[in-house]
Amino acid sequence: MKLLPLVFANLRRHKLRTILTMLGVALATFLFASLRSVVTTLNAGTEVASASRMGVQNATAIVFPLPMSYKARLEAVPGVKAVSWANWFGGQYGDGKVFFATFAVDPESYLAMYPEIVVPPDQKEAFLRERTAALVGRGLMEQFGWKVGQNVTIKGTIFPGDWIFTIRGVYTPSVRAIDDRSFIFQYAALDERLQHRISPGWYTLQLTDPSLAAGVAQTIDDMFRNSSAATKTMTEKAFNQSFVTMWGNVQFLMNSIGMAVVFAILMVTANAMMMTARERTGEVAVLKTIGFTDRTLFLLVMLEASVLTLTGAILGLGGAKLLYSGTGFNGFGFLPGFDVSAGTLVIGFAIALGLAVVSGIVPAVRAARLSIVQALRHVE
């Protein structure tokens, strides 16, 4: 560690070059963290999914409903503790430019099944009591500047017309991966206005024991195989995963761009290190003459490269972490709970170290192998 003052002195020599290279690494790690977080955020939805919850949807496609009569039959399946049902509503507010999820749920069973959706007891009471009440996520309340008790008009795209709801409750998700921008109202309100001509879009089941999932899914799908609406039953995780795959190959896209970014910056840092080393040939010879060993000189260059890239990484990764958690970025509503995970930070630092090794190794070996006589001969 006695070498550190020398390393810092060297870094201060070309202040501009040092700063630019550091910032280059900072930008690269920032981009890397952002890109990887898109993937981890998309996958987070599948990881927080409860193992004891399952979804039942129409086997043809999720846009087709399931009969209401299935409720009783699902409840009778061994291993099923509770059944809830819901419908996608597809509502728009105002000019319709802001996308948010709107669905109709059976309120009591739904809230019981999702303890992650936290509602103050008095608001929950008010939401359950009133047929046209709505429960809205905190994020959406803030975005539109809504207040509890306010009437809002939602335009239906699937169920045409203007629908007026009174906001009676605000929920806060206890895990970040659950969307805090959803608009939830009572299934009964939908059913009533459409004169009972609708039926649930999907059912959610609570199991008595997560290990029963495979058997329960088999039983249910067999039971309805030859009825008017065949079902597809899957765990919540598989259900969420099917949405992730709908984005196409995001993971591949993000990883390829991330690779390109890292390589581009590798070029910049490696170039800076080589230029630095070339300028110091004479100096290295002098250091060797006064007794610095080859190993020390090797270390000197490697340390310089590491300080450069790690400082850059601290700026870039720290910046990404602070920026995204500070601004509550949610990918224009498509990536609720966007967050830079600890894993991403660790990989980011590993990349920075890798950058240091790759960009430093050539100049470091060259410095260590330098022959004094040869080097000094070039100095005038």
Added chain:
Amino acid sequence: MKIPFIYNLRSIAQRPVSTAMTALGVALVVAVFVAMLALANGFRATLVKTGSPDNVIVLRRGATSEMESGLPRESARLIAADPRIAAGAEGRPLMSSETFVVINIPRAVGEGVNNVVARGVGDEAFAVRNVHIVAGRKFTSGRSEVILGKKIVPRFAHTAIGDTLRFAGRDWTVVGHFEASGSSLESEVWGEAEQFMPVFRGEVFQSIIFRLRDPAAFDEVKRALEGDQRLTVQAQRESAFYAGQSGILTKILTVLAVMITSIMAVGAVFGAVNTMYAAVASRTPEIAVLLTLGFAPRSVLVSFLAEAAAIAFLGGIAGALLALPINGIVTSTTNWNSFSEVAFAFRVTPGLLLAGVLFAVVMGLVGGFFPAWRAARLRVVQALR
């Protein structure tokens, strides 16, 4: 007087490694830039191509996509009577009444299923939509037969002619494959509307598409249809409708491309700045000689800017070449307006490549400016000492 450009080229050749690294940094930025815009481009082109400006698409009033729409048979009959609709082969109106649903079918690779559009059509659809059979034959009226868009064939299981696809509780024989000049229709399953109606959404169509006798008459037709008391419909030009369908995703991809590449570009510019400062520092005596010989400081500035631009230009060309092979690679994503998978190909256009190279040169000029400025302001006496 101008300093000959060959001086810069020779100087670049003097330090090949450093030049190559800087250029490669720029190249990667340009490659990402071109690739991402090619993705957005390909998606948009595929959807835009689906609609023709000569066609009108009619949906239920208030519906933003075909999925949300519903039109009774009676509406189809009323619309078909409009004299402004072009006539087809046997004098029948060139109008296609279609049902639209999204179904799950198993993927060819792996376990999962994916959403695709199942469109129920009649005979007229082939003429109105400009769709041609490339293998097998059309479905026969009254039979459980389907034809598949050619982009579906390699991506999903049981898609060869003669295979059986199972959906909606019935077995459907695949009897043909069709192409639709690269549009999103090639990601769809087509069957007879009369067969699809009873198993899916009942006696309603989702959309009615017709060819105009005179494309300029669109506004007139729109007014007539939307003003008709017996109909609750909205009419749009088919081209505008599909362009609108691509809107959100194209915007997201373009914004993402610009954001990512501008951040990357800043990094690459830093690299260029470092390289050019080092170049100026190592050539201080040379620059002093140039100034002594009588070259104006402005000429020195231009000369070094040209050198930086040349390095970046090399990078730009390399980046464009790196990105070129992705042209035509087919990928897929979900069209969130219809909730179904759309396959499309990356589309690298000459304009895009040119934009990439220009982008590179701009990076070079920005990165080269301050080092060139320093070179131009060099004091001859000090530099030669």
